[in-house]
Every structure is written in structure tokens, then in C-alpha cells.
Amino acid sequence: MGTHNDQLIMKGISKAFPGVKALDDVSFEVISGEVHSLIGQNGAGKSTLMGILNGITKPDDGNIYLNNNLVKIDDPKDAFNLNLSIVHQEFALCNNLTVAENIYLGDEPHSKSGFVDYKKMHLDAKYLLDSINVSLGTEEIVGDLNTSQWQIIEICKALAKKPKFIVMDEPTASLDEKQIDNLFDIINTLKKNGIGIIYISHKLKEIIHISDRITVLKDGKINNSFLKQQVNEEDLIKSMIGENILIKNEQQKKIYPKKPILEIKNYRYSNIFKNINIELFEGEILGLSGLLGSGANELLRSIFGIIKQDDGQISLNSEIISINKPRDAVSRGIGYIPSDRKNEGLIQNNSIKDNSVLTIFEKLTNIGFFNFNEATKTTNDYIKKLDIKVSNIDSFVMNLSGGNQQKVVIAKWLAKNCRVLLFDEPTRGIDVAAKAQIWKLISKFTNEGGSVIVASNEIPELINNCNRIITMQKGLISNTFKYEDFNEQKISLNISSK
Numbered sequence: 001m002g003t004h005n006d007q008l009i010m011k012g013i014s015k016a017f018p019g020v021k022a023l024d025d026v027s028f029e030v031i032s033g034e035v036h037s038l039i040g041q042n043g044a045g046k047s048t049l050m051g052i053l054n055g056i057t058k059p060d061d062g063n064i065y066l067n068n069n070l071v072k073i074d075d076p077k078d079a080f081n082l083n084l085s086i087v088h089q090e091f092a093l094c095n096n097l098t099v100a101e102n103i104y105l106g107d108e109p110h111s112k113s114g115f116v117d118y119k120k121m122h123l124d125a126k127y128l129l130d131s132i133n134v135s136l137g138t139e140e141i142v143g144d145l146n147t148s149q150w151q152i153i154e155i156c157k158a159l160a161k162k163p164k165f166i167v168m169d170e171p172t173a174s175l176d177e178k179q180i181d182n183l184f185d186i187i188n189t190l191k192k193n194g195i196g197i198i199y200i201s202h203k204l205k206e207i208i209h210i211s212d213r214i215t216v217l218k219d220g221k222i223n224n225s226f227l228k229q230q231v232n233e234e235d236l237i238k239s240m241i242g243e244n245i246l247i248k249n250e251q252q253k254k255i256y257p258k259k260p261i262l263e264i265k266n267y268r269y270s271n272i273f274k275n276i277n278i279e280l281f282e283g284e285i286l287g288l289s290g291l292l293g294s295g296a297n298e299l300l301r302s303i304f305g306i307i308k309q310d311d312g313q314i315s316l317n318s319e320i321i322s323i324n325k326p327r328d329a330v331s332r333g334i335g336y337i338p339s340d341r342k343n344e345g346l347i348q349n350n351s352i353k354d355n356s357v358l359t360i361f362e363k364l365t366n367i368g369f370f371n372f373n374e375a376t377k378t379t380n381d382y383i384k385k386l387d388i389k390v391s392n393i394d395s396f397v398m399n400l401s402g403g404n405q406q407k408v409v410i411a412k413w414l415a416k417n418c419r420v421l422l423f424d425e426p427t428r429g430i431d432v433a434a435k436a437q438i439w440k441l442i443s444k445f446t447n448e449g450g451s452v453i454v455a456s457n458e459i460p461e462l463i464n465n466c467n468r469i470i471t472m473q474k475g476l477i478s479n480t481f482k483y484e485d486f487n488e489q490k491i492s493l494n495i496s497s498k
Contacts, residue, residue, distance in 0.1 A: 006032040006067060006164050008084070008196065013062035015048055022048040023059070024220045030165060030196040035187060037199040037207045040217035041240055041431040046200055049217070050167055053198075054086050055079045085158035086167040091150040095143030100125035102142050103156045128156045132186040147339060148175050148292045155186070166190065167198045172206060173429040176291035176457055177492070184210055202431045204233040216240055241433055258282045259318075261451050262334075262420055264303065267312035272298045273475040276312065280420065280453060283446050287462035288455040290472030290495050296455045297339065299472075300422045303453075304329045304336040316420075335418035337410060339425035339455075410441060421445065423454040427461060439465050459491050471495045 009029040015022045023045045030036045038046050051057035053064070055073040064071050066082055073079050079086070093102050100122045101108075109124065111117040125138040134152050136145075142153065151171060158166050168187075172180045187197060187210060201207055207214060208228055216224040216239040224239045260279035267276035273295030280286050290296035302309045305323040313320055316332055323329045329336070413421055423442070427435040442452055443465065456462055462469050469481045471494035479494040481487075 006194070006196065007065075008165050009065045010049070010053065011063050011065065013049065013052060013059050015045075015052065015057065015059050015061075021220050023052075026062075026217070026220070026222055028215060028222070030198050032164060032194045032196045033191050034212040035191065035197045035199050035210055037201070037211040037214045038217060039201070039204070039207055039214060039236065039240060040223075042434050044217040044240070045220040046217055047169075050086065050169065050198070050200070053079065053084065053167065080161060083162070083164035084167070085161050085163035085165070086169065087151075087154045087158045087171055088169055091147075091154055093142050093150055093153060095141070097142060098138060099129075099136060099140050099142060099145075099153055100138040102153050103128065103138075103160050105157070107160060124160070125156065128159055131189070132156070132159075133182050146292055146297070148179060151175060152179075155183075159190075163195060165196045165198065167200070169200045170202070170429040171199075172201065172203060173425075176495075179292070180206070202429060202435075204236050204432075207236070208233065218242070237432055240431070258284075261317060262303075263315045263318075265313050265315075267299065267302065267309050267314075269295075269298060269302055269307060269309045271475065273472070274311075276477060278453075278470065278477075280451050281467075282451055283449055284468070285442060285446050285452045285454060285466045287466035287469035288453055288472065289457055289459060289462060289469060289491060290455075291457065293474065294472040294495065295475040296472045297424050300336065300424050300453065300455050304334060304422055306336075330418075333417075333419035334422065335413035335420070336422045337413060337424065337426055339428055410438065414441065414445065419450055421450060421452050423452060423456075425456055426454060427456070427458060435461065457495070459488050463488060463491070 007029060008031075009027070011027050013023050013026045013028075026045065026049060028036075028038065028049065038049070040046050048057060052059045053073065055075040055078050058074075064073055071078075071082055073082070094105065097105070100118075103125045104121050108116045109120045111120075122138045129136055129138070129152070132152070132155065136149055136152060142150070145153075151173070155168075155171065171183060175183060187199075190197060199207070199210060208231060211228050214226045214228065214231060214236070215222060216226075216236065218240060226235070226239075258281050261282045262278075262280040264276055264278040268274040276295075276299060278286075288296050288299070298307060301307050303314065303323070305325045305328055308324060314323060315321060316334075321328075321332060323332070323334075326336070410426070421442075426438055426442070430438070439461070442454070446452055454462065454466065463486045467483055469486065469491060470477055471479045471481070471491060473495060481491060481494075
């Protein structure tokens with residue numbers, strides 16, 4: 001492990017992209033054994049700064065020093081040789097390989113005879129998983145696992161490289177309470193071992209809890225630095241945004257008397273969920289909360305036809321319908337916004353314009369001619385509506401920050417005029433201001449008669465924005481809360497894995 005006084009310093013870093021000054025003379029450092037957090041709204045420059053540190057992006061200006069020696073990081077290999085590891089928010093895993101093979105990919109232990117030593121690899125992988133208190137079979141195929149387990153594998157991949165510094169980008173985005181506590185124990189162990197951690201997250205409570213220092217980026221410049229003792233969430237929000245936004249959905253209405261638009265009866269899928277009965281009312285925002293393994297995310301996927309339930313029926317406006325594939329759902333006016341926007345929500349190397357008009361392609365294609373002006377107009381409308389930061393709507397989606405990518409996915413469905421939208425973790429890994437906008441859109445959609453199911457573990461957000469909340473545990477519905485009975489403790493207890 002690193003000696004206890006390694007120091008990594010980024011000095012005077014600037015970077016411009018066409019139309020955007022992403023970073024303007026930014027200096028940032030991390031010392032071994034500390035957690036230095038980096039926060040800021042989407043598009044503030046955090047990812048660009050980390051891209052430069054990881055050798056993915058070249059700075060226009062500025063230098064990087066390790067223990068006062070100037071270092072060159074031209075590609076991720078250089079970063080690795082400097083004992084720097086990154087735990088990415090978007091997972092880079094091979095779905096057809098095992099957990100152990102993913103952790104040691106490109107770095108497999110070999111036996112004397114030159115073959116991959118699978119036994120050692122699985123033992124080492126188990127040791128890493130044990131060291132962070134996670135029981136996950138090293139033989140499991142990664143494609144069969146869920147996002148939280150992927151996050152853990154990403155962390156193990158970083159640890160396998162025995163780094164001195166680790167960048168953690170939204171590491172808790174897909175973890176539940178217990179796993180977050182676990183991760184914090186892991187981080188404290190890493191600190192004791194002299195590893196310096198750069199921690200990026202939009203969850204401010206968590207930032208204050210885990211950081212030794214906090215630096216706020218705003219519009220590509222450093223706006224402020226705090227030591228954790230001297231700061232609360234409000235200070236951080238003010239520093240990030242310049243004002244204090246409290247996210248409260250004022251016109252939260254109780255919508256029971258209206259008729260159910262969507263009814264799910266006796267849904268069952270393998271051993272993932274069973275006996276699921278849900279009514280979704282017209283104009284309702286229905287929260288669905290359940291930790292990993294509760295079946296909540298899979299339930300949304302089955303309503304949308306990505307996976308096919310084994311039992312049960314679904315009706316829309318009192319008419320029984322069958323949904324065998326996503327296309328059936330879409331033709332019935334049901335849309336789905338996945339939590340894994342990188343793999344399911346967007347076509348990364350298509351432009352923003354193409355992505356937001358994907359779902360209404362038919363609508364814009366008049367007698368076989370694609371209507372470009374109309375597409376541009378639609379896109380610009382939604383960019384305005386969603387406040388998406390882009391220099392040019394023909395730019396690639398993958399150049400957008402996570403929160404802005406999420407808005408493009410939502411724009412895509414709003415353009416389609418759906419009646420029911422299913423959101424899977426819509427605010428995962430995005431900043432406060434973007435969260436407020438996304439909830440505003442959801443609420444506008446329901447005020448205009450649409451209905452929404454939101455699967456999320458951000459219980460305070462659900463309490464602020466939903467009409468009812470259904471909790472799930474181990475594949476079963478554990479409770480339904482009406483608006484007047486919302487209570488954060490009670491809801492948390494109904495999703496915790498006993």
C-alpha cells in the first residue's frame with residue numbers, strides 16, 4: 001500500500017470543448033489516507049477533471065504532480081502505472097464472464113506453466129469480496145447480477161490493482177442503506193491503509209458523512225472548499241447552485257376516486273417476484289421502493305415486456321392486454337426509462353437530436369420522408385424544457401454529463417405522448433437541480449393526465465413527490481402507504497432486508 005504521505009496534485013487545469021469551457025484553472029489535490037470529495041451540478045466539470053486524471057481527456061493547460069514530481073498521464077495505462085484506480089459510475093463489465101474473471105480481467109494470475117490460475121483467481125477474488133464484507137459467489141456470471149453487485153465488482157476491480165489513490169464516481173448510486181454502510185466501512189479500511197480517495201457524489205448527506213475535505217466545482221471553476229466539520233447540506237447546495245432549492249412538490253394531490261388506468265393481477269416471475277397486485281390510477285405518481293433483490297426493478301421490466309412474467313395478467317383501461325415484448329408496451333402508450341441509461345436508454349454514439357426523436361420516429365416520418373426541421377424543433381423544445389446543457393444538438397450523447405443524458409432519455413419518451421411511464425431510479429447519480437427538474441417533468445406529465453410508476457430507493461424524494469408508495473421485500477409487496485401515512489422510518493423498515 002502507499003506510504004502515508006503520498007500526494008497527488010492537479011494544478012491550473014483548463015479544458016475547453018467546442019462551445020463549452022469545461023474547466024477553467026482548476027487545482028485539486030488528494031493526500032493518502034483522506035477522502036477528498038468533489039461535488040457540483042451536472043456539467044460543472046467533475047467528469048472532465050477526472051477524465052484528465054485518468055488519461056482519457058487531454059487538458060489544454062495545467063500539470064499533474066505526484067509527490068512534487070511532474071507526471072504525464074496520456075492514457076489510462078499511465079494512470080494505472082501511477083497506482084491510480086477509478087471506480088466508474090457506468091459499469092464496464094463483461095456480462096458473459098464470471099465475477100472473478102471480471103475482477104482480474106487483463107490481470108489474471110498465471111501458474112508456472114503459463115496458464116491462467118483459476119483456482120488462485122477465485123481465491124483472490126473471494127478474499128477481496130470478504131475484505132469488504134460482501135458475499136457474492138466468484139463463479140456467478142456477471143450478466144445475471146444486478147446493478148448493486150456490478151458496483152461491488154467495479155470496486156474490487158479497482159482494489160485488485162493495489163492502488164495508492166482511488167477515484168469513486170457515484171459509488172452508492174445503486175446501493176441500498178446497508179450496502180452503503182458497508183461501503184463506508186470499506187472506505188474507512190482503505191483510508192487506514194493509506195489510500196487517498198477522491199469521492200464524487202450528488203448525495204450531500206453522504207458527502208458530509210464520509211469526506212475529510214469537500215471541494216465544490218461550479219461552471220468549471222472551484223467555487224469553494226470546506227472541511228467537513230464546517231459545513232452542512234444547505235451550505236453545499238448554496239455553493240453548488242448559488243441558491244437554496246428545496247424540492248417539494250406543492251400540488252401533491254390525493255387521487256383515489258379516479259379510475260385505475262393500469263391493473264396488475266397476480267404477477268409472478270421465476271423466484272424474483274410473486275403475488276403482485278397493483279392498481280395505478282389516472283394522474284397518479286406511484287412510488288415503488290425495494291432494495292436489491294426485492295424484485296421492484298424486474299417488475300417494471302416485466303410490465304414493459306423486457307422480461308415475460310410467468311403468471312398474472314395486466315389490464316389497461318379495464319381491458320386485458322398482453323405484452324410480450326417492449327414494442328407491445330410502446331404501442332399501448334407505455335414507456336420505460338431504465339436505470340442503466342448507458343446500455344438501455346440511449347444509443348451513445350448517436351446525436352442528441354436522433355436520441356430524443358427515436359421514439360417518435362414514426363410520428364416525424366411523413367410518407368417515408370424524415371422531417372429534419374420538425375426533429376430539430378422538437379429537440380430544441382425539449383432541451384429548453386429540460387434545461388439540457390449542450391453546445392449543439394448534433395453533438396454526441398456520450399459527451400453529455402450523466403444528468404443531461406438522463407434528461408435526453410426522458411425527452412425521448414415525453415416526445416412520444418405516452419399514457420403510462422415507468423421510471424427505474426430516474427434520479428440516480430444526478431445533482432439536486434436536475435432532480436428537481438425531473439420531478440417537475442414527472443408531475444407535469446401526471447397533471448396532464450399521464451400516470452407514472454417510479455421505482456426508487458430515494459425515500460425522501462418519493463415522499464415529496466408521490467401519491468402512494470408501495471414497498472417490496474424479497475419479491476413480495478410488503479406494504480402500501482397512502483399519502484397521509486407517509487413516514488420515512490416506516491417506509492424504510494418495510495423495504496429493509498430483515
